Each structure stands twice: as structure tokens, then as C-alpha cells.
Amino acid sequence: MTQRIKTSIALVMALLMGLFAVSISPGHTYASVDVGAESAILVDAETGKILFEKEADLTLPPASMTKMMTEYLVMEAIEEGQISWDTTTKISQYAFDISANPEFSGVGLKLDEEYTVRELYEAMAINSDNATTIALAELIAGSEGEFVTMMNEKAAELGLPDYEFVNASGLDNAHLGGNHPEGTEPDDVNMLSARSAALLAYHLTNDYPEALEISSQPTLEFGGQTVMNWNWMLPGMPGDSLEQFSYEGMDGLKTGYTELAQNTFTGTAERDGQRFISVVMKSESRASRFEQTRTLLDYGFENFSQKELFAAGETPEDQSTLTVAKGKEDEVAVETAEALRTIVKNGEEDQYEIEFNISDDQLDEEGNLVAPVEKGQTVGTATLIYNGEEDYGNILSDGGQSVDIITSSAVEKSNWFMLMMGAVGEFFTDIFTGAVDMVKGWF
Known part of the structure; x- marks a missing residue:
């Protein structure tokens, strides 16, 4: 046998052994699901069961995925009667300044105009508008600082394991033009793990399903303009360039981007009554976060289903x-x-x-x-x-x-006579047993 043939056989054997080792590895996570994001998780939206995770406990900046907590608190305030969808409010100078900044997501709010809670919420959930998020926080709590306190208290109540909320929008505090919420520092950043983001999404979608009716809208008419949803995976997104990202059953939930956080996405899709929630954090591009989400959701829909076991x-x-x-x-x-x-x-x-x-x-x-x-x-x-x-x-x-x-x-319950007879029987049984034990002791 020539040396070249021996070398070729050795390479083939090494390759086969490597593939075999991957296939039988107890933690087959990385073999079955290849996700490039730094942190990721896939969860069954009904039971909360985790189907896949990759560094899911890393605490990272969630960017605008922070708004899921703001959405939850708005829904809760409506449910409790504190506000309604038709409640109106004007925006503060702080919110206006954020809205006027072309570097941030925004629908172009006006200082002297009244906006309904529904208008503000839809702009936040669909277009990831930062100023409308701040306006809702100020409406509910009086100030964004007080709202941040509510966010952290609700996170503890919901059982989120890893979190720190420092503002309502998900921007870095350094981007707020000196308006960082009271009780926070100028350089503070919201922090969340993929596990916590998935749990927050679980509660939002299960406690307030109406959130998905809004997050599933590809576009929004606001102030005479049409603004787009940043979730490119929604069916019906306008523009041929986005058709490649469309995903059957996708109806939410929240994208995010800052320079520090990079690209993040909490996605959810439902098919034939089966819903999954996925989270990817610190993905290298806008497109890649959707591609990685597709990989996770495909893994769920192709390999798992609800079954009655007993x-x-x-x-x-x-x-x-x-x-x-x-x-x-x-x-x-x-x-x-x-x-x-x-x-x-x-x-x-x-x-x-x-x-x-x-x-x-x-x-x-x-x-x-x-x-x-x-x-x-x-x-x-x-x-x-x-x-x-x-x-x-x-x-x-x-x-x-x-x-x-x-x-x-x-x-x-047995009648009194039978209970008494049972007690008598037990009494004599104990005496007899004691006597037998005593006699045995003599010998």
C-alpha cells in the first residue's frame, strides 16, 4: 500500500470518527442547531420547556428588546383600568428631543399634539419608536425614573433570572442627551440574558395575546406616513428584497440594535396551534439575526410537537x-x-x-x-x-x-361500633404481641 493511500485512508477515518463523535455527543446542541449569535435560546411557548440553548445565561445589552417590558407594563395598566387605549397625552421636551434625533427609530412626534395610548404603543411595538416608549413610561409612572423602578419590580415578580433595566426604550443612557432616568447613571446600559428575554416574551404573549395582534402588523400609518416594522420575517412585508426573510406563522415580537448590543431579536411563530419563542443576542448583522431565528424555529417545528403521553x-x-x-x-x-x-x-x-x-x-x-x-x-x-x-x-x-x-x-367512615371493635381488636393484638415477645425473651 502506498504512503499516499495510507494517508488518504487515515484522513477519511479521522473525518468519520469526528462526525461520529459529534452525533453521539450527549449535548448535541451545537451539532443539531448551528447558531452564530453569541447567545440564543428556543422555548416552547405553552409549557416553557427549553428545546435549545447556547450561552443563554450571558447577560448582554438587549437594545430595543427592552421595550417588551414596557409593552407588558402598558398592557397591565390598561387591564387594571389605570389608562385605556383611548387615553390621550402630550409628549415631553425630552421625548420630543429623542424623536427629533435622526439616529434613532422614530415616527416624528410633535410637541403640541395629543396622542392616544394606542398610537404610541403601536409606534413602539411596530416601528420600535423610542420617543413614544418614553411618553408611555411618563404617562404611566409620572417619570421615566419611576417607570424604571416598576420595570425592575415586575422583572422580579415574573421571575426573570438576569436583568437590569435602566430606561424604558433600550437605548444606552449615554444616548439620552443627559436625560438618563433618575436613580440611574449616565453611562448605564440595560442588561438581559437570552433566558430572561424568553421568559419575558413568554409572559407577554401568554398574559396579553393582544400584543401579538399589534406586533404582527408589517406597516403602520402614523401622522400621514407609512412606517415599517423592523421584523423582516413577518409575512406580507413590503418590498421584494424582504421576501427572502418571510416566515410562515411569524407574528412577533421585538428586534433591537445598538452599537454595543449589536443585533438582537426575540421572535415567535405559531403553526397548527404550536408556538415557539426564540431569542438571539449579539448577532453580527440585521440579516443574520433573522437567518439564525429561522434556524431555531425550523428546528422546533421539524423536531417537536405537543403530545398526550398519559x-x-x-x-x-x-x-x-x-x-x-x-x-x-x-x-x-x-x-x-x-x-x-x-x-x-x-x-x-x-x-x-x-x-x-x-x-x-x-x-x-x-x-x-x-x-x-x-x-x-x-x-x-x-x-x-x-x-x-x-x-x-x-x-x-x-x-x-x-x-x-x-x-x-x-x-x-365506619360506624362507631365497628371503629370500637377495631380499636378493641388492636388493643388485644398489641397485648398478645407483647406477651409473645416477652415469652420469647425467656428463652
């Missing part, structure tokens, strides 16, 4: 009954109150099992239910347990899918 009424064989004290029956059957379903990767249905957890407060000291027991009485929770190798967790703190465990039938 029907209502199912129980593990060794936990199908509970013993009952002081009842006419000694035990009662238990079952799941509802079906257990979750997002499942293709071919992994058999990687799940049910775990039963009976509530201690339902049992006596001996671990029995105490009669009377009602039919359908909740006695604990059943949780889905995943036994596969690729478990990336959940963005929700209580993210395990669980349902109630209930009793299948009722057990009446």
Missing part, C-alpha cells in the same frame, strides 16, 4: 391505591385527574414516566387517608419525568408538567 385516569402500577384508616373499605383507588401532555421530540415518547407525589397533609401519621374520603378528592400531584439525555430545563420555576391526583371513589 391519559386521564392513569396510575403507576405500584401506586394505584392508598390505604384508608377508619373507613368501611381499607383502601381506595387513585388516578390522574387530567391527561398529561407536553412538547416532545420526535421518537422520544417512551422517555417519559409519571411520578406520583401524595400530599403529606392528606395523610395521618401512619401514611393513611382518613375516612370519610370523597370521590374526586385531590390527594397529590402527578408529574411528568423525562429520562432522556437532552434535558435543558424550563424557563419557569415550576416548569414540570403536573396534574392533580384524585380518588376514584368515595369511602364512608
Whole structure:
């Protein structure tokens, strides 16, 4: 065999071994999804289950993705009756100065004009307008400084793990012309992890679905002009040059760009009732953030679907009954109150099992239910347990899918005579057992 042939065989073997190593690596994330952004995550929008992540806990500047928190607080203020979509307001000199700056996204606000909350919100959500965002913050909280306090308090309430909000718009404080919010520093920057951005998007889309009706609009008529959505992946975007980015089912959510943050995007799309949320942060170009989002969403739609894994009424064989004290029956059957379903990767249905957890407060000291027991009485929770190798967790703190465990039938309390006879029987049994033990001790 010639040296050249030996070298060629060695190279082929090395290549095959490399490919094989990639395919069997326990954390196949980078092999199955190639995302160039510095940080990224893909999440099921119904359960919060993480399907992919890359450096998702890095805290980075989110740029205008910050506005998702402003959107949430505006929606909340409307829900609570503090403002309405028809509430009107004028803008401050600070907001006007930001609007007049050609370096920032803007619809061209006027100082002496009244704007409705809907007009301001749509400009913020569709065109990523910074000045309208500031105007909404000032309307709700009185000042942007007070609104920033609300943003951070809401982030803690929603359970965001990594965040620091310093203004409502997502601009760097250094860009605000000396108008940085009270309580923040002139050089402060909003910070957020991809995990936190995904969780914020999860709450916004689930708590206020109307946000998607607005973010899905490709264009907006404002002040006699047509302004475009920065989300090029929306179907129906004007211009032939953007057709290449169109993505079926895309309806949100928020782009972002600053020099420090580079290009960021929180995207979400729904097909046939299945919705995913993706986040890419610090992508090298506007186009690349959409290409990487497409890669993430394609991975989700092509490889995962919602499945019912266990029907209502199912129980593990060794936990199908509970013993009952002081009842006419000694035990009662238990079952799941509802079906257990979750997002499942293709071919992994058999990687799940049910775990039963009976509530201690339902049992006596001996671990029995105490009669009377009602039919359908909740006695604990059943949780889905995943036994596969690729478990990336959940963005929700209580993210395990669980349902109630209930009793299948009722057990009446035994009458006083039977309870007394049982107690007498136990008394003599204890005496007999004690006597036997004593006699055994003699020998």
C-alpha cells in the first residue's frame, strides 16, 4: 500500500470518527442547531420547556428588546383600568428631543399634539419608536425614573433570572442627551440574558395575546406616513428584497440594535396551534439575526410537537391505591385527574414516566387517608419525568408538567361500633404481641 493511500485512508477515518463523535455527543446542541449569535435560546411557548440553548445565561445589552417590558407594563395598566387605549397625552421636551434625533427609530412626534395610548404603543411595538416608549413610561409612572423602578419590580415578580433595566426604550443612557432616568447613571446600559428575554416574551404573549395582534402588523400609518416594522420575517412585508426573510406563522415580537448590543431579536411563530419563542443576542448583522431565528424555529417545528403521553385516569402500577384508616373499605383507588401532555421530540415518547407525589397533609401519621374520603378528592400531584439525555430545563420555576391526583371513589367512615371493635381488636393484638415477645425473651 502506498504512503499516499495510507494517508488518504487515515484522513477519511479521522473525518468519520469526528462526525461520529459529534452525533453521539450527549449535548448535541451545537451539532443539531448551528447558531452564530453569541447567545440564543428556543422555548416552547405553552409549557416553557427549553428545546435549545447556547450561552443563554450571558447577560448582554438587549437594545430595543427592552421595550417588551414596557409593552407588558402598558398592557397591565390598561387591564387594571389605570389608562385605556383611548387615553390621550402630550409628549415631553425630552421625548420630543429623542424623536427629533435622526439616529434613532422614530415616527416624528410633535410637541403640541395629543396622542392616544394606542398610537404610541403601536409606534413602539411596530416601528420600535423610542420617543413614544418614553411618553408611555411618563404617562404611566409620572417619570421615566419611576417607570424604571416598576420595570425592575415586575422583572422580579415574573421571575426573570438576569436583568437590569435602566430606561424604558433600550437605548444606552449615554444616548439620552443627559436625560438618563433618575436613580440611574449616565453611562448605564440595560442588561438581559437570552433566558430572561424568553421568559419575558413568554409572559407577554401568554398574559396579553393582544400584543401579538399589534406586533404582527408589517406597516403602520402614523401622522400621514407609512412606517415599517423592523421584523423582516413577518409575512406580507413590503418590498421584494424582504421576501427572502418571510416566515410562515411569524407574528412577533421585538428586534433591537445598538452599537454595543449589536443585533438582537426575540421572535415567535405559531403553526397548527404550536408556538415557539426564540431569542438571539449579539448577532453580527440585521440579516443574520433573522437567518439564525429561522434556524431555531425550523428546528422546533421539524423536531417537536405537543403530545398526550398519559391519559386521564392513569396510575403507576405500584401506586394505584392508598390505604384508608377508619373507613368501611381499607383502601381506595387513585388516578390522574387530567391527561398529561407536553412538547416532545420526535421518537422520544417512551422517555417519559409519571411520578406520583401524595400530599403529606392528606395523610395521618401512619401514611393513611382518613375516612370519610370523597370521590374526586385531590390527594397529590402527578408529574411528568423525562429520562432522556437532552434535558435543558424550563424557563419557569415550576416548569414540570403536573396534574392533580384524585380518588376514584368515595369511602364512608365506619360506624362507631365497628371503629370500637377495631380499636378493641388492636388493643388485644398489641397485648398478645407483647406477651409473645416477652415469652420469647425467656428463652
